[in-house]
Amino acid sequence: MMARQKGVFYLTLFLIVGTCALFFAFECPYLAVHLSPAIPVFAIVLFFFVMATLLRTSFSDPGVLPRALPDEATFIEMEIEAANGNVPAGQRPPPRIRNVQINNQIVKLKYCYTCKIFRPPRASHCGICDNCVERFDHHCPWVGNCVGKRNYRYFYLFTLSLSLLTIYIFTFDIVHVVLLGKPCGLLLCFQEQWGSPVQGAALPLRNADWHDAARLACSG
Structure with a gap:
């Protein structure tokens, strides 16, 4: 059922799967131990629901009227x-x-x-x-299909669940940073999170320098 222009649909899949993969790999292990194991469980359920509604919207008949013979x-x-x-x-x-x-x-x-x-x-x-x-x-173009009579409900559920998933991930990203920054400041937090853009801007510094700077920040 998808249209000829499928590139944006593949970009949608990449953005959703990539964002959730980073969240599951770097945030969920810490949050499951220090807050609740229900956090990654709910995120997984919400992720599969988003993917199901996306695929249902993309590959279902929107209500195409048959052409005349x-x-x-x-x-x-x-x-x-x-x-x-x-x-x-x-x-x-x-x-x-x-x-x-x-x-x-x-x-x-x-x-x-x-x-x-x-x-x-x-x-x-x-x-x-x-x-x-x-x-x-x-x-x-984000789902690669028309939105019509037969798939409008799935498109609505997709946009609603995707918004909820985005807010959920963004909220617990902030919670993760706050929890890591409580003991001795955000400096050590950004050093521990090797995927943080702060470390990417400070690659010339050695890891030992980061630890020393973080300890000085904590002590005084």
Whole structure:
């Protein structure tokens, strides 16, 4: 079901899996021992829920309307030409619209020149997927698929759970830094966290220099 442009979807997978992998590798072991083992457990459950909703949104049918068969398309074209008559050369043909009565109300169905069908209300043609989608909301490049009638609920759950996972990881990252910085300051905390950007900016310093500076900070 995915569209031709899949690069952004793979970037989404990389960002989610990479961020969670770093959190599980460097934060969760400390938090599970010093706070609660429920922290990594809930993070794992939330991570799998995010991945499940993402894959369900990406690989499920958003509500693609089947195109007309060649015989059906020919018959519809003949009906339209018979209704509109011959259009003089150089003039724009009238819009192709069919009036349908639904619940005692007249609804106008627009004709799709690509799919050769009259689209139902709230349906639209996606230029990226090249399909008419029922209750079309938008095409999301982050999931690599259209968002429509059949996968809108999964897309909503994905965005909601991903926001919760982001807040969860960010919150416990701050908690981890605070807990490490309590005994003797943040200097030793950043030295112990070898993945910290602070150490990347101070690579010329030796590890012994970091320990000496941290002890001096703690003592006075």
